Amino acid sequence: MTGLFKFTEVHLENSGRILSFVLSSGETQLLQLSAKVEKDEVLNLATGVVDCESGLIEIILGERRRENRKKLGAQGERRKGDSRPPAEWQALRDSRPGRVGWVAGSGGLISNLKIWENVTLPLWYHASHEEAETEKNMIYWLNLLGVEENTFAELMAALPHNLEPWQRKLAGLLRALLQMPRVLIVDALLFEDVKARIAQKWIAALDAYVSQGRAVLVVSDKATTLPWKKIE
Amino acid sequence: MINPLTRLHNFLGTQALFVRESIVLIWQVLTTVSVVTKWPVRKALLKQLYFSGIQSIGPVSSIAFLAGLIMVTQVSNLVGRNELLTLQVLIWTVVRELGPLLTAIVIVGRSSSAIVSELAAMQVNGEIQSLKRMNISPVSYLVVPRMLAMILTSATLTFYFQVVAIGTGMLVTAWNIDVSLLGELGHFFEILSFQEIIAALVKSIFFGMLVSVVPCYYGLSVKRNMTEIPIAASRAVMRCLLAVFACDGLITAIMF
Numbered sequence: 340m341t342g343l344f345k346f347t348e349v350h351l352e353n354s355g356r357i358l359s360f361v362l363s364s365g366e367t368q369l370l371q372l373s374a375k376v377e378k379d380e381v382l383n384l385a386t387g388v389v390d391c392e393s394g395l396i397e398i399i400l401g402e403r404r405r406e407n408r409k410k411l412g413a414q415g416e417r418r419k420g421d422s423r424p425p426a427e428w429q430a431l432r433d434s435r436p437g438r439v440g441w442v443a444g445s446g447g448l449i450s451n452l453k454i455w456e457n458v459t460l461p462l463w464y465h466a467s468h469e470e471a472e473t474e475k476n477m478i479y480w481l482n483l484l485g486v487e488e489n490t491f492a493e494l495m496a497a498l499p500h501n502l503e504p505w506q507r508k509l510a511g512l513l514r515a516l517l518q519m520p521r522v523l524i525v526d527a528l529l530f531e532d533v534k535a536r537i538a539q540k541w542i543a544a545l546d547a548y549v550s551q552g553r554a555v556l557v558v559s560d561k562a563t564t565l566p567w568k569k570i571e
Numbered sequence: 572m573i574n575p576l577t578r579l580h581n582f583l584g585t586q587a588l589f590v591r592e593s594i595v596l597i598w599q600v601l602t603t604v605s606v607v608t609k610w611p612v613r614k615a616l617l618k619q620l621y622f623s624g625i626q627s628i629g630p631v632s633s634i635a636f637l638a639g640l641i642m643v644t645q646v647s648n649l650v651g652r653n654e655l656l657t658l659q660v661l662i663w664t665v666v667r668e669l670g671p672l673l674t675a676i677v678i679v680g681r682s683s684s685a686i687v688s689e690l691a692a693m694q695v696n697g698e699i700q701s702l703k704r705m706n707i708s709p710v711s712y713l714v715v716p717r718m719l720a721m722i723l724t725s726a727t728l729t730f731y732f733q734v735v736a737i738g739t740g741m742l743v744t745a746w747n748i749d750v751s752l753l754g755e756l757g758h759f760f761e762i763l764s765f766q767e768i769i770a771a772l773v774k775s776i777f778f779g780m781l782v783s784v785v786p787c788y789y790g791l792s793v794k795r796n797m798t799e800i801p802i803a804a805s806r807a808v809m810r811c812l813l814a815v816f817a818c819d820g821l822i823t824a825i826m827f
Contacts, residue, residue: 382704383704386703386704386705386706387706388700388704436706437705440705441705443701447697447704448698449693449698449701449702450692450693450698451689456614459611460705460707461705461706461707463609463610463611464610464611464705464707464712
């Protein structure tokens with residue numbers, strides 16, 4: 340297992356707590372916090388909305404980027420004055436947008452976009468617009484999330500306010516899975532007020548996701564029975 | 572009780588902040604305009620063009636028709652059976668002033684109020700926060716398509732307004748004074764100057780920019796409180812109108 344995402348002595352302003360942990364590929368960890376403001380702060384820090392004032396949040400460099408650095412180093416073509424060794428880690432604020440995904444507790448959907456537009460929004464905003472490929476991946480994830488195939492079209496054509504709360508959560512989760520970020524930050528509220536059978540499917544889908552060499556950080560502000568290892 | 576001078580100072584400070592923030596927003600849009608190559612932004616732009624442009628054709632047509640009719644009736648009453656002068660006054664007022672102004676007012680009433688309410692509701696519902704957490708800049712995804720659409724819409728609808736209003740005026744004149752419509756058309760191209768076309772175009776572009784940046788600014792300034800939405804909407808509409816008239820005065824003073 341290689342490290343993917345790292346918090347080093349990150350100071351949380353709201354609680355004074357200092358967070359340090361490493362999230363490795365193939366791993367899902369649960370971060371238990373004491374209050375909603377603290378959770379919001381961690382979500383903002385981990386998704387890069389705000390920079391941490393003290394401490395460091397880093398993400399592993401993409402493979403292509405690492406390869407490029409190695410090649411440049413070998414050929415002696417590194418830019419003048421750039422004497423840094425090829426680093427494995429990169430500060431989150433300097434990384435390419437879209438490498439950290441996010442699943443909101445309520446789905447976090449945009450109300451004036453249909454579900455199809457919502458789920459493809461971050462993917463097509465940060466990467467290229469390939470409809471057939473996206474559709475194929477979407478069917479794969481919808482199957483894993485336990486959605487019946489005959490309801491796909493209806494779900495995708497709906498507006499968020501026409502859906503049940505659990506369906507909005509499902510769409511939010513699908514949106515993040517489809518984007519395939521290196522690290523996925525999940526608000527544990529996602530699993531609240533959802534039938535146990537459905538929650539189990541979602542947990543299994545997240546396990547399948549991390550098995551592809553990715554990592555998931557679940558953030559909660561309440562005591563939870565979610566099955567993942569807690570960050571101490 | 573607050574000293575009137577302090578109140579004036581606070582008022583001017585707020586106005587200065589609004590102007591500065593609006594200019595910053597315009598600058599951010601201009602520097603990120605290339606984001607329109609991304610599919611979701613392009614789609615948002617097309618939606619805005621439809622809602623602000625295509626759906627405004629009806630109201631703009633009615634207002635342009637009535638404006639042309641009223642103008643030509645009043646001018647005819649004033650100058651009598653003087654076809655050339657009637658046409659001249661019609662062109663001056665419609666091309667130079669009424670076309671860009673009335674189109675902007677229609678857009679403010681229809682689209683600016685909708686934009687501020689939509690963005691404010693998104694802010695209150697946490698959707699802007701959601702975009703930020705997905706690493707999507709609200710300026711790139713929400714403001715850029717709205718501003719581009721409003722500029723395009725304003726320029727096109729202004730041209731359309733002028734065609735309908737002047738066309739109506741010519742038809743009514745031809746009917747009333749019993750002159751040839753083709754003759755009127757010939758006079759029209761003689762009277763109309765290049766400067767007037769440019770002035771109308773410049774005005775419509777600036778108005779389009781103003782009637783989009785002001786509601787975007789107010790919509791995004793709302794905190795997470797539902798009661799702020801109607802306040803922001805009414806402030807934005809008034810500010811839009813004020814900004815449009817101020818800009819009109821400035822361009823008119825510079826160009827004529």
